[in-house]
Amino acid sequence: MRNESLYSRSGYGVSLQQLLRSLKKVDELKMRVLAIYHSHPDGDALPSARDKKEAAWTVPYLILSMRRQEARAFLLPAAQEVPISVE
Numbered sequence: 001m002r003n004e005s006l007y008s009r010s011g012y013g014v015s016l017q018q019l020l021r022s023l024k025k026v027d028e029l030k031m032r033v034l035a036i037y038h039s040h041p042d043g044d045a046l047p048s049a050r051d052k053k054e055a056a057w058t059v060p061y062l063i064l065s066m067r068r069q070e071a072r073a074f075l076l077p078a079a080q081e082v083p084i085s086v087e
């Protein structure tokens with residue numbers, strides 16, 4: 001999904017229409033959402049206070065730090081890290 005936030009360097013978000021279209025496509029393909037991905041262009045691969053506050057899914061949140069070229073995953077809002085393997 002495309003980040004539709006007005007503040008795309010400090011937050012992320014999508015419209016309800018885009019979310020529903022994407023979930024419908026996932027369902028049609030008989031797939032499931034395994035993780036939610038977003039990047040931190042200038043920060044670390046750690047969940048921000050806003051990430052924790054706005055977390056709504058029970059799947060891991062994969063966060064990519066562009067500055068450190070690092071990816072980490074967390075269950076939010078608890079910020080429990082989930083081991084990942086990047087190949």
Ligand SMILES: [Zn+2]
Pocket residue numbers: 038039040046047048051063
């Ligand atoms: Zn974040």
